[in-house]
Amino acid sequence: MNAKERGFLLLTSQLGDLERKPLTVAQFRTLAMRVAQGKISDDMRELTEQDIIALGYDRTMAARMISLLGNTKDLDQYLKTGNRFGCVPISRISQEYPLAVHKRLGLDAPGCLWAKGNMDLLHTQTVSLVGCREISPMNYQFAEKAGKEAARQGITLVSGNARGADKIAQDACLAEGGKVICVVADELMNCTPVDNVLYISEDSFDLPFTPARALSRNRVIHTLGYLTLVAQSNLGTGGTWDGTVKNLKNHWNPVFCFDDGSSAARELHQLGATLICQEELTDFAALRSDLYTFLS
Numbered sequence: 001m002n003a004k005e006r007g008f009l010l011l012t013s014q015l016g017d018l019e020r021k022p023l024t025v026a027q028f029r030t031l032a033m034r035v036a037q038g039k040i041s042d043d044m045r046e047l048t049e050q051d052i053i054a055l056g057y058d059r060t061m062a063a064r065m066i067s068l069l070g071n072t073k074d075l076d077q078y079l080k081t082g083n084r085f086g087c088v089p090i091s092r093i094s095q096e097y098p099l100a101v102h103k104r105l106g107l108d109a110p111g112c113l114w115a116k117g118n119m120d121l122l123h124t125q126t127v128s129l130v131g132c133r134e135i136s137p138m139n140y141q142f143a144e145k146a147g148k149e150a151a152r153q154g155i156t157l158v159s160g161n162a163r164g165a166d167k168i169a170q171d172a173c174l175a176e177g178g179k180v181i182c183v184v185a186d187e188l189m190n191c192t193p194v195d196n197v198l199y200i201s202e203d204s205f206d207l208p209f210t211p212a213r214a215l216s217r218n219r220v221i222h223t224l225g226y227l228t229l230v231a232q233s234n235l236g237t238g239g240t241w242d243g244t245v246k247n248l249k250n251h252w253n254p255v256f257c258f259d260d261g262s263s264a265a266r267e268l269h270q271l272g273a274t275l276i277c278q279e280e281l282t283d284f285a286a287l288r289s290d291l292y293t294f295l296s
Helices: 003-012 025-037 049-054 059-069 072-084 099-108 119-123 137-152 165-175 211-224 239-250 263-271 278-282 291-295
Strands: 088-091 112-117 126-130 156-159 180-183 197-202 228-230 255-258 274-276
Touching: 003 025, 003 059, 003 072, 003 088, 003 112, 025 099, 049 059, 072 088, 099 211, 112 119, 119 180, 119 197, 126 137, 126 165, 126 211, 126 239, 137 156, 137 165, 137 278, 156 165, 156 211, 165 180, 180 211, 197 211, 211 239, 228 239, 239 255, 239 263, 255 263, 263 274
Parallel strands: 126 156, 126 228, 156 180, 180 197, 228 255, 255 274
Antiparallel strands: 088 112, 112 197
């Protein structure tokens, strides 16, 4: 890990300390923009307090950033602990960082993703699936079918590893010999390595579940896939709704929602999602005709 990558972690990660206050996504985005427009090196490890003040920050904020960048011993210990648990950091400037996430989210992409498992899956064809934890029988069948079809068609399934639609699709995919990327909102370090599975978390590998982490990781789930399937959503509430609406507004990728006759599905359709039936899952390439061309 080079100095610039270490700088990303120092500025954006809690490093296992719940009291540590790294930069928010918005704050780091602003810093990156100012550095890019300024006349100083963009290597965060070489910034001085005066450099940061020259970018338009007050002395208090400049001192805070320099303090974050100075926690090198904490970073070394954190990296050592992560290595012991098989957790690997991928900073936004690393070659291993998912290109789709970087391109779609730009400066709003997580400063660092932590990975555990088969990292080769980051370079495979992917389809994302989202859905409710409490799921109706026909929506259950849709999620299960999506997982099986991902395996049959040789496409990696991306989901959130949560109870309900996520687990249904993931388990079905793995049972058919498929591959899965799980974007988790709890402790990555506690995930058990499984063949054909990659676990990913945002910014840290040891933080516990929080609703905020669950919501934040939705943008990673959506942008990792070259299309997104919605197995079921509540209307106007919940992580599935929130993430899918943001996807549609920002045009991250095409969204295909199961046509279950619900008011949520109808509203997502009005916002730009395509309604599909279970039978249409048999050919993901037909849903997005440019899928394979786009990936090549």
